Amino acid sequence: MQPPSPSGAPSPAGVNMADLKEARVPDIGHADVPVIEVLVKVGDRVEKEQSLITLESDKATMEVPSPFAGVVKEMKLKVGDEVSEGAVIALIEADGAAVSPSPSPVSGEGRGEGAQAPSNSPAPAPAPAPAQPTPAPVAGQGVQPGIAPEGDVAPQVRPPVDARVVMPGDAPYASPAIRAFARELGVDIQQVKGSGRGGRIQRDDVSAYVKHALASGARPSTGASASVGGLSLLPWPKVDFAKFGEIEEKPLTRIQKISGANLARNWAMIPHVTQHEDADITEMEAFRKQLGAENKDLKISPLVFQIKAVVAALKAFPQFNASLDESGEKLILKKYFHIGIAVDTPDGLVVPVIRDCDKKGLLDLARELGEISKKARDKKLGPAEMSGGCFSISSLGGIGGTYFTPIVNAPEVAILGVSKSAVKPVWNGKEFAPRTMLPLSLSYDHRVIDGALAARFASFLANQLGDIRRLLL
Structure with a gap:
């Protein structure tokens, strides 16, 4: 006859009651967490x-x-x-106890808390343990995790978790946050393959799926929802604008069509973050005007600086002078500066490219910038x-504005937006002095660059x- 377990059921056969301990849920800051x-x-x-x-x-995953x-x-x-x-997770036989001949827990149904079986009644037969799915063998190992060959000690490793076990059927294995992220992008999460432990879907898996879908070049279908490269999107609204008033139709230019498709792809595929900064260009502007006065045949704009x-x-x-490869798994660092x-x-x-900017002086850059802008x-x-x-x-400095979010030009990983400079009072430690301040907006690919690095760059x-x-060094 075995003494009862802490849950009210008799302890597993062969286990000393003193050696069974309850593993409980600690303070997790929430109630009724699944x-x-x-x-x-x-x-x-x-x-x-x-x-x-x-x-x-709904906010975090915790082990x-x-x-x-x-x-x-017993689980x-x-x-x-x-x-x-405080919820009991499992009953664990603490180290130092005798090895139990049978790991199967004994059913305690019908018994009260701490109840003892009558001394003259036979010990109840152990109920069979619930069937447990056998984990697949780990590649490169001759045994399954947690199962040792005869005479050996079981390896101290946790069995791999199979998403098909913990979430049977076709239910996607993803957190609420990842599901929400997929919905924002119009992704059917059922189609995403998870790369996390046990097939868990990560944010990068959703992004990679979108990248692959867009690269496939698929076009919207004509159903109730459109499938663009595998993305389940609502169809573009069809509106008869003429019934509301006078209209005029104007076709998009070829450049607008091409750049529009690229911008849409870049915005959908690149997790953008924008870092803002102000640069004091008071001295730079004074020097630029002096240089312009000495070279009247050449326009020297702030852009060359x-x-x-x-x-x-x-x-x-x-890391800013880099690109992700097509697979998104390698970073290609460039040794040139175009x-x-x-x-x-x-x-x-349009975005023309000035090459080998590290090898050219301010006047060379000013001359080439003027030529390539005219060609554009x-x-x-x-x-x-x-x-x-x-x-x-x-650069929008010649137009106006303060800050904005430029879209990264793939496969680059960052872009600098420049707004219109303005004279502002700036504290110099003794007084406020008029200084020419230039607003900068640095957008970057958060897969490659983190916020701290972006702040340092800006x-x-x-x-x-x-x-x-x-600049002249």
């Missing part, structure tokens, strides 16, 4: 701090570790259960003159523009 993974099974050995289950609230080492004798939770602080400052920043932060310049033309925006407006740019860029600059760039001596 279990989305059970990471161990009856008979598994667990180490202290080894994860037992995975919980997922609950074992507070002690031992062998799992109290299953996938789909909702738990709060910005190009030189960008080259210096790319040398200091080479800068794309967005030029506004009557037919739309005259529609004489060739494909070679619009390819090979490392980094782009989109600050470095502003310092370069603020100290004209640095």
